[in-house]
Amino acid sequence: MTEFDTIVIGAGMSGTTSARMLADAGQRVVVLEARDRIGGRMHSDRSAGFPVDRGASWIHGIDGSPLWELVQALAIPTWEYTVGSFQAGGRPIENFDGDGRPLDAAETAQWVSDVAAADAALAEEIAASSPGDTYLDVTERALDRSGFAPERIDEIREFFRHRVEEQCGAWIGDLDAHGLDEDAIDGDEVIFPRGYDELPRRIGAGLDIRLEHVVTAVSRSANGVTVSTAQGDFTAERVIVTVPLGVLKADRIAFDPALPDDVTGPIDRLGMGVFNKIFLQFPERFWNAESYVLRALGEAGEHWHSWYDVSAVSGIPTLLTFAAGPFGRRMQALPDEEVVADVVTALRRLYGDAVGEPVAHWITHWGDDAFSIGSYSHLALGSSHHDHDALAGPVDGVLHFAGEATWGDEPATVGAAYYSGHRAAERILGRPVDLAAFAAGITAREQQTAAG
Incomplete structure (x- = not known):
């Protein structure tokens, strides 16, 4: 027996x-x-006295979600944080152009409109794609027919690339053209203040x-x-x-x-992607308290491009950024101190001397984890x-x-x-x-x- x-x-x-x-x-x-x-x-990770979610963080869309129903049944507290699916708009986001200059309200509205138009064209290109087409192929076709000025195309191209990195942990040219077909978000997204x-x-x-x-x-x-x-x-x-x-x-x-x-x-x-997290705590907040995300577009955001305000979990000013795909594999091979310094340099390109030295940090290395070998x-x-x-x-x-x-x-x-x-x-x-x-x-x- x-x-x-x-x-x-x-x-x-x-x-x-x-x-x-x-x-x-x-x-x-x-x-x-x-x-x-x-x-x-x-x-x-609760070693600091508050939870740091080194792995999964979000429920991506709570409408009609049996997972959300389980969370509610167990009375687990959550906070609305509807940007985890890498949206261009929908919640307050501080956007910066390729030179690191902050976008005003009109420019931000134009940016959100540009992404929406490019996404509509992208959906058509994906529907018309052939076996063997990558997500890079269909995004380039969509951008070619957009009629946007070159600098606007460059910013949307970077946005598409980073969206694939965050959603899949992969290089855009390695993802199938249909690789984000299931990436629909219905309703708000939430995170977990207790971990x-x-x-x-x-x-x-x-x-x-x-x-x-x-x-x-x-x-x-x-x-x-x-x-x-x-x-x-x-x-x-x-x-x-x-x-x-x-x-x-x-x-x-x-x-x-x-x-x-x-x-x-x-x-x-x-494929198995790599998606690593970098949490940085600062002595003071240098961004708007209402902002969900700080985002560098185009050249300014070639590597480090999005920082998510997760300060509410610990009560200490904290930003979360990501290193995913090939960039994530390179970053996880570096000493933590080099990674932190690189992130801070990118932030100072946007906020100048207002960015203080981090007082704490957490960095993941999921690609090197023997029990997952990826994210x-x-x-x-x-x-x-x-x-x-x-x-x-x-x-x-x-x-x-x-x-x-x-x-x-x-x-x-x-x-x-x-x-x-x-x-x-x-x-x-x-x-x-x-x-x-x-x-x-x-x-x-x-x-x-x-x-x-």
Whole structure:
């Protein structure tokens, strides 16, 4: 007899979700997590006395979102912060032109209008694109027909490039023309003042989660599956693999028998992007208190281009900026002090001597993280939206995959991780799992624990 009904590899959002649903259904479940914490790419660093979300930060669009419904059911506080999808307008943004000069209200309105016009043309070019076209190809075609002056085209070109970097962690020329098709935002976006990893930690509370258990091999046979770690082997009837796509692409887990082409094909074709965060705290605020974002356009924003005001989390003036795609890979190889100095130099080009020396900083290195090897998946040239869902399996009825890379509707999001974990649990149980009842079960357990 096997030790467990189901082994779940990974204690991130998808892993804790599937494990909790299966355990609630009466299954014997164990979660094997390589890290020394729950959450995976949801990593809220509280070492400074307040949360710094080194990993996921946003729910991108709360309208009709089951993830948002879970957050509300668990009474987790959120703050509206509707710019995480890299918008040109919609919220107060301090824009600067290619020379670092602030745009006035009329210029800002023109800029937002220009992006809207270019996006409309871009949608037409994407619809008319052919297999093999990159996102760079279709954006250039849209800009060619825009009729804008060269300097305006340059600014929108940079905007498109940076949007791909922030949304996908990839170079615009490596993204398929349809790579942002699923990037629709319905409703406001929100962030989490108590830290986003509150979600997987509360979902996972009380589960049998073995931390610092690095899985090296998964073997399947007529008798079930065996999962190997340095702490020993675990046997079960089936397994759910929720490790990030970067780990699968790097062959960090040996599968015996080898995975079929239906799964290895998507693993090979899909891309894994790099998206790193740089948080800087300053002694004083030098930007407008009402601004959501500070944004350098064109040449001034070639590298560092957008800074997000997240001061409300700590009560200390704090800006968050990003290094993504090839730029992110270069930056994560540098000492933190060099990165901070480079960001401050870029800010001083916009604000001059008003920019003080940072009093604290946090910098991520997701591309070097052994347990993710990147930040999130994207539609690389040659891949399709079908690849995301095909990656989920199952294989031989016993091997399932979950995680943001396995959900085609909105990959690269926490929502995708949540929904894919739900799907894996439903497939194993052979019946629907009601999400409202799932949330109610979490709160009921918490109340019982609090009552002693």
